[in-house]
Amino acid sequence: MGEMAVREEKEQDPRIPRIVSCIRVVPDFPKKGIMFQDITTLLLDPKAFKDTVDLFVERYTGRDICVVAGVEARGLIFGPPIALAIGAKFIPLRKPRKLPGEVISENYILEYGTDCLEMHVGAVQPGERALVVDDLIATGGTLCAAISLLERAGAEVVECACVIELPELKGRERLNGKPLYILMESR
Amino acid sequence: MHLYFFGMLSLSFLHKVPLIRSPLLPQPSSTSRLSPSLLCFHKPSFRLPSIRSMASEGAEDHRLKRIASTIRVIPDFPKPGILFQDITTLLLEPEAFRDTIDMLVERYRDKGISVVAGVEARGFIFGPPIALAIGAKFVPLRKPKKLPGEVISEEYSLEYGTDKMEMHVGAVQAGERALVVDDLIATGGTLAAAMRLLERVGAEVVECACVIELPELKGRDKLDGRPLFVLVKAA
Numbered sequence: 001m002g003e004m005a006v007r008e009e010k011e012q013d014p015r016i017p018r019i020v021s022c023i024r025v026v027p028d029f030p031k032k033g034i035m036f037q038d039i040t041t042l043l044l045d046p047k048a049f050k051d052t053v054d055l056f057v058e059r060y061t062g063r064d065i066c067v068v069a070g071v072e073a074r075g076l077i078f079g080p081p082i083a084l085a086i087g088a089k090f091i092p093l094r095k096p097r098k099l100p101g102e103v104i105s106e107n108y109i110l111e112y113g114t115d116c117l118e119m120h121v122g123a124v125q126p127g128e129r130a131l132v133v134d135d136l137i138a139t140g141g142t143l144c145a146a147i148s149l150l151e152r153a154g155a156e157v158v159e160c161a162c163v164i165e166l167p168e169l170k171g172r173e174r175l176n177g178k179p180l181y182i183l184m185e186s187r
Numbered sequence: 188m189h190l191y192f193f194g195m196l197s198l199s200f201l202h203k204v205p206l207i208r209s210p211l212l213p214q215p216s217s218t219s220r221l222s223p224s225l226l227c228f229h230k231p232s233f234r235l236p237s238i239r240s241m242a243s244e245g246a247e248d249h250r251l252k253r254i255a256s257t258i259r260v261i262p263d264f265p266k267p268g269i270l271f272q273d274i275t276t277l278l279l280e281p282e283a284f285r286d287t288i289d290m291l292v293e294r295y296r297d298k299g300i301s302v303v304a305g306v307e308a309r310g311f312i313f314g315p316p317i318a319l320a321i322g323a324k325f326v327p328l329r330k331p332k333k334l335p336g337e338v339i340s341e342e343y344s345l346e347y348g349t350d351k352m353e354m355h356v357g358a359v360q361a362g363e364r365a366l367v368v369d370d371l372i373a374t375g376g377t378l379a380a381a382m383r384l385l386e387r388v389g390a391e392v393v394e395c396a397c398v399i400e401l402p403e404l405k406g407r408d409k410l411d412g413r414p415l416f417v418l419v420k421a422a
Contacts, residue, residue, distance in 0.1 A: 026335035036335045040355055043315070043325040050319055076311040077327070080278070081319055084285055090278040092312065100261035100271045120275060 004165075004182045015051040020184050022048045023164065037164050037186050039074060039135045053078070055183060056161055057085040060131055065158055067130035069093050071117070071146055074135035078163065082133060091123045093146050104152060108145035117145040119153070126154025136164040137180065140171025147176050250286040255419045257283045258399065272399050272421050274309060274370045288313070290418060291396055292320040295366055300393055302365040304328050306352070306381055309370035313398065317368060326358045328381050339387060343380035352377070354384045361389025371399040372415065375406025382413055 022042040029036040043049050056078070065088050070079025072094045083090035094117070096105065102121040107114050124130065132146045137160070147157050157178050165171070165182040172180050257277040264271040277283050295317065304326045305314025311327060318325040329352070331340070337356040342349050359365065367381045372395070382392045392413050400406065400417040407415050 024336070029335040030332070038335050040327060040334065040358070043318075043327070044358060046318070046322050046324055049315075049325065053319060073308050073311060073327075073329075073333070076308055077315050077325070080284075080312050081316050083278075083281070084288060084316055087281050089281055090284065090312070092275060092278070092308075094308075097265070098308070099275065100264040100273050101259070123275070123279060 004184070013055065015048075015055065016183060018045070018048050019052055019163075020187065023184070023187055025187050035186070037136055037166070039077075039163060042163070043077065052163060052183065053081045053085070056082045056133075056181075059161075059181060060159075061086050063129070063158065065129045065131050067091060067124055067128050067150070067155060069119070069124075069130055069132050069146060069150060071132070071134040071142055072098070075133050078135060079133040082131070082161075088131070089123075091119060093117050093119050093149060104149060106145040106148045106152075108141045110141065111139075115141075117142065117149060119149040121153075124150060124153040124155045128155045129158050130155040131158055132160045134160075134162050136166070137162045137171040137182070138166045138169045140169070140174030143171065144174045144176065147178055151176075247290070250290060251418060253280075253283050254287050254290075254398070258419065258421075260421075270421075272371055272401070274312075274398060277398070278312065287398060287418065288316045288320065291317050291368075291416075294416065295394075295396070296321045298393060299364050300366050301363045302326055302359050302385070302390060304354070304359075304365055304367050304381060304385060306367070306369040306377055307333070310368050313370060314368040317366070317396075323366070324358075326354060328352050328354050328384060339384060341380045341384045341387070343376045345376065346374075352380045352384060354388075359385060359388050359390045363390045364393050365390045366393055367395040369395075369397050371401070372397045372406040372417065373401045373404045375404070375409030378406065378415075379409045379411070382410065 022045050024038040024041040026036040026038050065086060068079045068083035068088045069091045070076050076092055080090045096116045096118055099118050099120055103118040104121060105116050105118050107116050130150045132143060137143055143160050150157050159179045159181055160175055161181045163183050164186055166186045257280045259273040259276040261271040261273050300321060301323050303314045303318035303323045305311050307329045315325045331351045331353055334353050334355055338353040339356055340351050340353050342351050365385045367378055372378055378395050385392050394414045394416055397417045400420045402420050
């Protein structure tokens, strides 16, 4: 069952409408036909940005989460404030050859071709409870790779958290059974 | 008379602070499996203290020491001869990460700063928490073709060749006071480009803030007189 900050009775957290209104849609980016959900305009509204972080922090405080993993690059914007507020460590999951030192790698499928996500060896200990954060879930490929990396290191992925979901792309189904929490669906 | 006495106390306090020799196996268990690296010096960067209580001086020094000790040096990355200053190990220590942000927030909170601009990608880690705490907007400065919509571009020199940095049109208004944040300043090329982008749209760059400086690379000189604040200098 999907989870978002809109409860079934259509009761919505009062902070959501402002957050939704801050998201800018840019057509035909990065290529024709794609309606790009741009979160940079959310970051320009301090109250909406703070509300976004608060909504996640309220959900994850007191759940014994000691790792927040953020997917490069926009997960690096939302993950650290959440980690700081809940007292967890922050782990960047990055494109190849960006992380120095020893890493583990996970390949994943794109529309055309493959890509790869890396995590530092030793960043996560077995048994640690982890949250994966990104700005948006589309096909779920990136989040799936993130979950794999954490699980290969022995962590328990508690949930994936994104600001925006593109529900038609059914990314939710690619998360290895892990729950997904979102604040809004695509505009 | 008592000012002179306090001045003497301050100097002696400074002499008590050793150069930080940071073992490259950070001690806390969460990072105990990181690969070993060379010993390095990390010297906390601080000015002569203004007149404050010794207790707060001790607290600031303690925070800086811990921040410095969590930074890992990786030799020969991204290429031979470079000692890479890795802040990811700092992010694995929640208290050290919190202290890093707190020290920067304390410095900038009452300066009328309405924009924090963070340089991709590690500036995205430090910039937003500062922006959130001081009530400023966060503006990501990115490599080419990452930002959707209309952008302005600034070219800057690399060791070999050039690169470009982009900012959204309309993100920053003329007259806004801005802070530029990155994890580290090396040659200063990236920060100088960031400053130029902001100034081209009429913002006033109040300061550049980094966790780490590599002083021998003289990046500070590229900043055109704009102040630079760092927490740690790496020898």
